[in-house]
Amino acid sequence: MDDPLIRRAREGSSDAFSRLVAEHQQAVRAFVRRLCALPDDADDLAQEAFVTAWANLHKLKDGVSFRTFVCSIAYRKALNDRRRFNRSGNRDTEWFGLQEQSSASTINAKLSVQTALASLPLDQRAAISLCVAADYSHAEAADILGLPLGTIKSHILKGRAKLNALLGVPDDK
Numbered sequence: 001m002d003d004p005l006i007r008r009a010r011e012g013s014s015d016a017f018s019r020l021v022a023e024h025q026q027a028v029r030a031f032v033r034r035l036c037a038l039p040d041d042a043d044d045l046a047q048e049a050f051v052t053a054w055a056n057l058h059k060l061k062d063g064v065s066f067r068t069f070v071c072s073i074a075y076r077k078a079l080n081d082r083r084r085f086n087r088s089g090n091r092d093t094e095w096f097g098l099q100e101q102s103s104a105s106t107i108n109a110k111l112s113v114q115t116a117l118a119s120l121p122l123d124q125r126a127a128i129s130l131c132v133a134a135d136y137s138h139a140e141a142a143d144i145l146g147l148p149l150g151t152i153k154s155h156i157l158k159g160r161a162k163l164n165a166l167l168g169v170p171d172d173k
Contacts, residue, residue: 006066010057017057021050024067027134031071034129035078035122045081049074064143071144075126082122116166124159127152132160 005023008016028049033042053060053070060069117125123145130141131152138156142149164170 003066006057006060009054010060017054020066024070025050027067028070028074031126031129031134032074032078034117034133035075035126036081041081045077046074048077052077068140068144071130072146075145078126079122113163113167116163119166120159120162123147124155124162127155128159128163131156 005016005020009020025046029043029046032046032049033039036042036045049070052073053066056073060066117128120128126145127141127147130136130144131138136144138149138152141147142152145152147155
């Protein structure tokens with residue numbers, strides 16, 4: 001391992017790990033905020049990702065950046081959070097007997113970029129958040145999300161098309 005901080009953290013130095021967290025926490029938190037069902041959960045999920053990274057630092061492969069490693073963990077935690085949120089929402093809907101809003105009222109509602117982004121499937125949202133908003137390469141996003149490179153490219157293409165449609169942006173084609 002070339003990074004002395006990672007090497008020292010693997011040897012048990014909490015100071016070295018704290019420095020790694022300080023160096024990467026802003027990027028990881030920004031990524032998680034774009035994925036969370038509830039924005040208030042983002043900081044908790046990012047913190048959980050760092051705690052999990054500390055416990056699993058021995059699994060960090062040579063050549064993989066610490067940020068990529070933590071974002072990968074954060075993505076899996078966000079997936080679990082989304083599943084929990086969906087289960088909870090389904091129970092609430094059944095309990096209160098609520099009906100979904102009509103598609104006409106949804107279409108007529110003015111969507112913000114965040115609302116439009118939140119409407120994308122989580123895998124598309126994650127790919128767009130990494131490659132478009134956070135300037136990761138497609139290959140880095142594939143590593144973080146554990147998906148093939150072609151899938152990342154497809155998610156970005158489909159996600160952008162859906163965002164453009166939701167926001168009323170004309171298609172470039």
